[in-house]
Amino acid sequence: MPAGSNRADDAQLLSVSCATTTQCTAVGPAYDDNTRLPPEYAFSANLTPVRTVSSPLAPSGAEGKGVPGGAVVTWQAPADDGGAPVQSFTVTAEPGAHTCTTKAESCALHGLRNGHGYRVVVTDRTSYGISVKALDLRLVIAGRAPTPPAGAHLAFSSGRLIVTWHASSSPAGEPVRYSVTVHGPHGVVRHLATAHLRVTEPASVSGTYVVVIVADNASGSSKPSRVQASGG
Numbered sequence: 342m343p344a345g346s347n348r349a350d351d352a353q354l355l356s357v358s359c360a361t362t363t364q365c366t367a368v369g370p371a372y373d374d375n376t377r378l379p380p381e382y383a384f385s386a387n388l389t390p391v392r393t394v395s396s397p398l399a400p401s402g403a404e405g406k407g408v409p410g411g412a413v414v415t416w417q418a419p420a421d422d423g424g425a426p427v428q429s430f431t432v433t434a435e436p437g438a439h440t441c442t443t444k445a446e447s448c449a450l451h452g453l454r455n456g457h458g459y460r461v462v463v464t465d466r467t468s469y470g471i472s473v474k475a476l477d478l479r480l481v482i483a484g485r486a487p488t489p490p491a492g493a494h495l496a497f498s499s500g501r502l503i504v505t506w507h508a509s510s511s512p513a514g515e516p517v518r519y520s521v522t523v524h525g526p527h528g529v530v531r532h533l534a535t536a537h538l539r540v541t542e543p544a545s546v547s548g549t550y551v552v553v554i555v556a557d558n559a560s561g562s563s564k565p566s567r568v569q570a571s572g573g
Contacts, residue, residue, distance in 0.1 A: 358468035394424040405481035425467035453483035456515035456559035486561030497572035502544035509556035547573035
């Protein structure tokens, strides 16, 4: 509390900075009476830590989600801040040294190439220094998964099944391929992969055919589109 005060709540601690491992300084506003409005003056006080101040541990539990042109990264504060409060976190994506710095436990990286993987590193900073070790995140793929294929249609012609559909939407730089699964009568299943919007399969057996189409790009897979028809 400030000199001359006899009340423990006459001073409010706002921040602490540590210049060395054994000496810190606290600052904040102080008050002369019970009104507490406005602050009468600022105060500072030297603090001796109960333990030696050290660099903080790295953040934990980082996760990354690709978005068009970037990624959103979240994490948790370190289990041990080294004795000084964490002031900021910095996220770096390599290659390219894309960074974002924040006081929160989440930030967005911009300028990433859709469909490309990145190594993400998260560090934290206190008034004493930066975390000695960084948190490495698995590769984050910038972009997003494609939309489900729409307009799927089945037709039968000369003993063959013709499957067509409309193109899925995908960010620029993320080409789409389609996984097509044909479930025919009597448990017959065929799997096909194509970059086109049409496949043709034998359908010499009469019965119901069910086709499931999934769009894939570098960022993930769409929800499946399903269509069925009888023929053969």
